[in-house]
Amino acid sequence: MLNISKTELVKRLDLDEFDSGKRVLHRTHFEYFNRFLIGFAIIMIIVLFLPWTQTVTGNGFVTTLTPDQRPQTIQSPIPGRLETWFVREGDRVFKGDTILQISEVKSEYFDPELVNRTDLQIDAKEQSVESYDFKIQSLRQQTVALQSELQLKLNQAANKLEQAKLKVVSDSIDLEAARTNQTIAERQLERTATLEDEGLKSQVDVEQKRLKLQETQAKLISQRQKLLQSKNEVTNAQIEISRTRQEYAEKIAKTRSDLGSAQSDQLDVAVQVSKLQSDRANYSMRNDLYFITAPQDGFINKAIKSGLGETFKEGEPLVNIMPSNYDLAVETFVEPIDLPLLHKGEHVRVQFDGWPAIVFSGWPNASVGTYGAEIVAVETFTSSNGKYRVLLAPDNIDDESWPEALRPGAGAYTIALLEDVPVWYEIWRQLNGFPPDYYTPESDSKDDKKK
Structure with missing residues (x-):
């Protein structure tokens, strides 16, 4: 109806008499939508003032807490030739067990007497x-x-x-x-x-x-x-x-x-x-030294030199062994700009590859599938990848233990927890590309006040 004629049809017809008119002209669905918008705006305003935990994230992998528990290669301090293997890959060995026998290759040591x-x-x-x-x-x-x-x-x-x-x-x-x-x-x-x-x-x-x-x-x-x-x-x-x-x-x-x-x-x-x-x-x-023995209890991972009669130089790796007794840790890497924010003793959340998790970086208590960790060492020089290495140990005091099936070498995603700030402040910081607020642990600040 374009109302081209001078006679207005609307005035001559009462749309309320029709069922379709009643359904369309007298419905208030827009009022519900307005209510929804108003409620959503109120909720968003409230959310903007909720606390948000600033974090420093990093990628790393599972390792061991002490160096002697990490996978190691066994070398021979003298050159020689492979003679006999006494183990297979995957075998469990104990400290002092013979792994390999070698023979001499230098003529001045050939004499058996x-x-x-x-x-x-x-x-x-x-x-x-x-x-x-x-x-x-x-x-x-x-x-x-x-x-x-x-x-x-x-x-x-x-x-x-x-x-x-x-x-x-x-x-x-x-x-x-x-x-x-x-x-x-x-x-x-x-x-x-x-x-x-x-x-x-x-x-x-x-x-x-x-x-x-x-x-x-x-x-x-x-x-x-x-x-x-x-x-x-x-x-x-x-x-x-x-x-x-x-x-x-x-x-x-x-x-x-x-x-x-x-x-x-x-x-x-x-x-x-x-x-x-x-x-x-x-x-x-x-x-x-003609008999290569296991330096500690562990498992034979891989034979690096395998062929019988194969010769090798002194110090050349022969076999890789993984200790059977170890304490798990996570080795993660952070950007240089985030290094001043990390301190020994701080808490970190860790997500392991292969273990499902729902992560809310700003609300760690609402995250599911992450595990607690504590910073035990912070490297003071950059690694080969241009980042700083941080070593994390399990924090089982107020959290569940790490998975028993976890093995060294697995990937890990770490979230270091910093100060709590409002959500609106975090959004403003992210939009402007500012780093997280400089964070000092409470123990350090107390020490500074005492001094």
């Missing part, structure tokens, strides 16, 4: 050390004997020198006596010659006195000769003392030189013995 032959060398060298001990003792005794003999020789030479000096004194006295006799003989000859001139003495008396004078002169010369000989003997005695000292000094020096050489040779042999003993210990330990 290497340890026994080294023992023989050690015994021979030890006997050589004992022989040097005997030689050193003999040389020391020889040195003492030479010193004693030197003292005796010096005493003997000193006595001889003293005798020579006394003989010099005696010969000096005899020389003075001979001089006196010569003087007396000369005077007697002069008196006798004078008496002969006076006729009181005969020529024979004069000749006798002259003969006696010649005898005294001969004795004087002889006595001088004896004195010179005595003095010469004193000089010889002194020379003998010096010669004796020099001779025995050379002998003692030679003996001491031999003693020093023997001691030096003994030390060289002792060093060789020590080196051989060290080699023997190394050989024995090397023999023990």
Whole structure:
């Protein structure tokens, strides 16, 4: 009805008389919709003022709490060749169980009697050390004997020198006596010659006195000769003392030189013995390394080197083992901008891959399928992925335990809980791209106030 004509049909018809008119014109469905809109607006306003927990999320995986509980590879400290496997992949092993036997690849260790032959060398060298001990003792005794003999020789030479000096004194006295006799003989000859001139003495008396004078002169010369000989003997005695000292000094020096050489040779042999003993210990330990054993209780995950006869270098991984006793933890990674918001001891919610969950990040108490955790370590340097590593441990005090079927390596999604803020504030922060509010744990703030 476009109402083109001047006659208005609406005024001439009463639509209320028709059933369709009654149904359409008198319904108030728009009033219910308005009520719904008003109620929804009120609810949304109320929701805007509800508390919302700010969070820091991260992705990681399940690991173990301590490093010795994590999967590890077993290496051989020596190069070798695979000989025999004693386990299969998936087998449970206990600490000390033999996993693998290897054989030697270096030619210097091929001799199966290497340890026994080294023992023989050690015994021979030890006997050589004992022989040097005997030689050193003999040389020391020889040195003492030479010193004693030197003292005796010096005493003997000193006595001889003293005798020579006394003989010099005696010969000096005899020389003075001979001089006196010569003087007396000369005077007697002069008196006798004078008496002969006076006729009181005969020529024979004069000749006798002259003969006696010649005898005294001969004795004087002889006595001088004896004195010179005595003095010469004193000089010889002194020379003998010096010669004796020099001779025995050379002998003692030679003996001491031999003693020093023997001691030096003994030390060289002792060093060789020590080196051989060290080699023997190394050989024995090397023999023990031919059997690769389990360092702790666990399960054989994977044989990295598997083929018999396959060679490997020292330090090369041979087999991977997973410890059977471990404490689960989660290793997650967060952005550098979120690191100042995380502290040790704070609570975190964790969602594990494979376990269904309904997560409300702002309302952790309303989430289903998440598990409690606690921050135990925060890395102070970025990892290779440019994020910081955070280690989480189970928080079973006020929460249920982690699933028993959970194994290291499973994926995990973590939600670190921060401060509570209104919903409208969180929406405003997200729209502006601002980071969460700087958060400090209550314990830290109390400590700061005390300081």
